[in-house]
Amino acid sequence: MASTDVQDDSDDGMDAFMDKFKSQRYKNAFSEKNWEQEFNKIPMFMKTAPEEIDPKQYPELACLQSIIHDEDRPPEEQAQSLKDEGNAYFKEKNYKNAVVAYTAALKKCGDQELNAVLLTNRAASHFHLGNMRSALNDAAAAKKIKPDHLKALIRGAQCCMELRNFSGAVQWCDEGLKAHPTDNKLRELRATADKHKRAAERDARKAKAKEKKLHGEKEALLGAIKERGIKLFQPMNSCPEGSEGEGDDECPSAGIAQLNLDTLSSLEVTGAQVFLDEQGTLHWPVLFVYPEHQQTDFISAFCENNSFGDHLSVMFGEELPPWDTDRKYHPQNLQLYFEDEENETLYQVDPNMSLIKILQHKRYFFTILGNVDWYWILILVLNSSFMKFKQSV
Amino acid sequence: VLVSEVKVLPVLLKNLQDPEYLFSDQISTILSNLSRHEKTCRTVFKVLQDEVGLPKLVEILCNESYNKKAKLHYLGPLLSNLTQLPEARSYIMDPDRCVIQRLLPFTQYEASVTRRGGVIGTLRNCCFDHSHHEWLLSDNVDILPFLLLPLAGPEELTEEENEGLPVDLQFLPEDKKREEDPDIRKMLLETLLLLTATKAGRQALKQKNVYPVMREFHRWEKDVYVAAACEKLIQVLIGDEPEQGMENLLEVEIPQDVEEKLQEAHTKEQEELGKEEERLRREEEEKKKCEQTD
Numbered sequence: 253m254a255s256t257d258v259q260d261d262s263d264d265g266m267d268a269f270m271d272k273f274k275s276q277r278y279k280n281a282f283s284e285k286n287w288e289q290e291f292n293k294i295p296m297f298m299k300t301a302p303e304e305i306d307p308k309q310y311p312e313l314a315c316l317q318s319i320i321h322d323e324d325r326p327p328e329e330q331a332q333s334l335k336d337e338g339n340a341y342f343k344e345k346n347y348k349n350a351v352v353a354y355t356a357a358l359k360k361c362g363d364q365e366l367n368a369v370l371l372t373n374r375a376a377s378h379f380h381l382g383n384m385r386s387a388l389n390d391a392a393a394a395k396k397i398k399p400d401h402l403k404a405l406i407r408g409a410q411c412c413m414e415l416r417n418f419s420g421a422v423q424w425c426d427e428g429l430k431a432h433p434t435d436n437k438l439r440e441l442r443a444t445a446d447k448h449k450r451a452a453e454r455d456a457r458k459a460k461a462k463e464k465k466l467h468g469e470k471e472a473l474l475g476a477i478k479e480r481g482i483k484l485f486q487p488m489n490s491c492p493e494g495s496e497g498e499g500d501d502e503c504p505s506a507g508i509a510q511l512n513l514d515t516l517s518s519l520e521v522t523g524a525q526v527f528l529d530e531q532g533t534l535h536w537p538v539l540f541v542y543p544e545h546q547q548t549d550f551i552s553a554f555c556e557n558n559s560f561g562d563h564l565s566v567m568f569g570e571e572l573p574p575w576d577t578d579r580k581y582h583p584q585n586l587q588l589y590f591e592d593e594e595n596e597t598l599y600q601v602d603p604n605m606s607l608i609k610i611l612q613h614k615r616y617f618f619t620i621l622g623n624v625d626w627y628w629i630l631i632l633v634l635n636s637s638f639m640k641f642k643q644s645v
Numbered sequence: 646v647l648v649s650e651v652k653v654l655p656v657l658l659k660n661l662q663d664p665e666y667l668f669s670d671q672i673s674t675i676l677s678n679l680s681r682h683e684k685t686c687r688t689v690f691k692v693l694q695d696e697v698g699l700p701k702l703v704e705i706l707c708n709e710s711y712n713k714k715a716k717l718h719y720l721g722p723l724l725s726n727l728t729q730l731p732e733a734r735s736y737i738m739d740p741d742r743c744v745i746q747r748l749l750p751f752t753q754y755e756a757s758v759t760r761r762g763g764v765i766g767t768l769r770n771c772c773f774d775h776s777h778h779e780w781l782l783s784d785n786v787d788i789l790p791f792l793l794l795p796l797a798g799p800e801e802l803t804e805e806e807n808e809g810l811p812v813d814l815q816f817l818p819e820d821k822k823r824e825e826d827p828d829i830r831k832m833l834l835e836t837l838l839l840l841t842a843t844k845a846g847r848q849a850l851k852q853k854n855v856y857p858v859m860r861e862f863h864r865w866e867k868d869v870y871v872a873a874a875c876e877k878l879i880q881v882l883i884g885d886e887p888e889q890g891m892e893n894l895l896e897v898e899i900p901q902d903v904e905e906k907l908q909e910a911h912t913k914e915q916e917e918l919g920k921e922e923e924r925l926r927r928e929e930e931e932k933k934k935c936e937q938t939d
Contacts, residue, residue, distance in 0.1 A: 425743075426743075426747075429742075429743050430704075433700065433742050433743070434741045434742055436741070438743075439741070439742070439743050439785075442743060442746070443746075443784060443785050443787075446746075446787075447784060447787070447812075450790075450812050450813050451812050453812075453813070454812045454813065454815050454816060457815070457816035457817070457818065458815065458816045460816075460818075461816045
């Protein structure tokens with residue numbers, strides 16, 4: 253309102269003063285435009301408080317603040333008003349500031365009762381901020397001071413739930429129910445926590461069962477491979493000493509021994525893997541390499557009982573592939589080889605033999621090359637120039 | 646005798662509460678015996694309520710390590726006896742409290758047959774009150790898994806059957822063992838049978854795939870009496886719904902002559918079961934003899 257000069261006690265002065273109003277216009281009145289703004293500056297009519305209170309802009313607010321936070325007031329009172337401040341922030345969902353207020357209050361406060369309440373309130377603020385661990389710690393501290401403090405007990409259980417510690421939640425509820433046996437919230441919380449706990453136990457059992465099944469499948473696969481006497485070789489792990497002569501037999505088995513289930517799992521990475529079907533037949537991924545044209549074909553599941561001839565007649569029978577510009581890749585013209593890496597020679601493969609017989613060839617080692625393991629085979633045209641090249645090597 | 650009891654009981658109960666008391670086990674057995682017959686049970690209950698309170702008794706029972714010097718397993722049968730009284734049952738099944746829920750895990754309590762049997766007996770008695778069935782089968786208590794787990798085995802069920810089971814019965818490990826004591830197995834089956842009294846109960850049990858569990862159980866069960874109890878349960882689970890007006894099996898009015906016939910049939914059944922048991926026993930002996938002579 254209009255600021256007044258020092259007021260005269262005399263009536264005359266008063267009369268003169270009052271007369272002024274009749275003649276002079278009212279200055280600094282609220283206009284339509286600025287009345288809301290003006291009102292907002294007055295602490296009592298403020299809708300929202302400013303974050304930072306600049307004493308120059310809002311002198312009244314600054315005044316009020318300093319009264320509230322006056323260091324000369326007794327600490328309990330200070331703590332109490334800080335608590336109120338925190339509660340006010342909490343109501344506005346301004347949880348960050350609420351935490352600050354409660355923390356300040358805790359510093360001042362000596363009264364245990366109040367401390368328990370402050371800690372519980374701070375726990376609630378942390379809870380709504382998503383700081384579950386801090387909330388849990390506060391709730392636990394409150395519980396320590398006052399073991400039957402209902403709100404703290406409920407909050408503690410809720411925090412455990414959010415942290416997925418369901419057994420912990422049940423424990424909190426049980427403690428709570430000891431003190432407050434008929435509290436509905438605690439009872440419901442306990443039922444929910446118990447339910448989640450048992451569901452989590454089921455999930456753990458399920459995962460274990462799945463893992464076991466997978467493990468069993470891998471073992472069966474490994475067993476089937478070994479059974480067929482297919483030699484396995486891992487280039488990374490070098491064979492032990494004495495790999496000549498009898499070592500030859502030992503080396504493969506060392507290779508097999510090293511082919512444990514972990515390396516078999518690399519099979520899944522490529523998406524193509526050896527697998528054992530229901531009839532106990534193995535299916536292998538096979539890569540056909542055509543070095544003359546630098547092409548490849550990939551058969552992801554080549555049944556071990558089939559022969560290459562079968563596949564070739566399908567692949568090259570009706571139509572020749574587009575890259576075969578010379579039109580030479582007729583099934584009867586083709587020769588197949590597999591590579592013996594150790595001796596660096598090529599062994600010719602009879603297209604009429606079944607895959608399994610070829611794999612069992614004593615010089616064939618199923619090689620695990622990093623992430624890739626498939627059987628690969630060279631296919632060449634009979635009497636081609638490449639063949640001559642190979643022979644010369 | 647009753648009069649002297651009344652004087653003795655408060656002292657006994659007071660000592661029972663003491664976590665250091667050396668003879669709490671003996672007290673438990675005494676109380677358990679005293680509470681067997683209804684009349685004395687009432688007295689025990691009254692004094693219990695005055696001195697200790699049923700809540701405290703349950704608390705002690707559910708706390709394995711309450712008394713380091715005594716096992717307190719006989720509190721199980723004591724509670725079971727007490728629940729023959731409706732007042733005890735209504736406290737245990739108070740929906741505003743969490744009492745019966747605490748007892749449920751003890752259906753698989755391996756450390757003591759006595760305690761386990763006592764708890765299961767308690768649950769069975771509680772299930773006589775069919776007005777509580779809906780609540781018992783609801784999530785608030787969820788009594789069913791705890792009754793089924795001791796009867797469930799490691800056999801694998803089909804995926805479809807597995808899906809419908811209560812969570813606690815899914816993916817049981819390979820080494821899952823069933824309840825060893827045949828009397829307890831029979832009690833569990835009786836409890837389940839009680840839960841089928843109401844239509845809602847029957848539906849709940851059918852929905853939760855109790856039948857496959859019972860099917861596997863029946864295959865495994867060797868005791869003739871327990872198997873018979875199982876068959877009764879299976880009969881309800883796979884049978885048709887009873888006619889209108891008879892949905893609550895516990896409330897159905899049985900005319901006199903029918904009742905007599907049923908009684909006769911029951912006695913006959915028991916005789917036959919006894920004979921069956923004899924026959925099986927003789928077979929076992931024969932088998933053993935043959936094995937010895939070979």
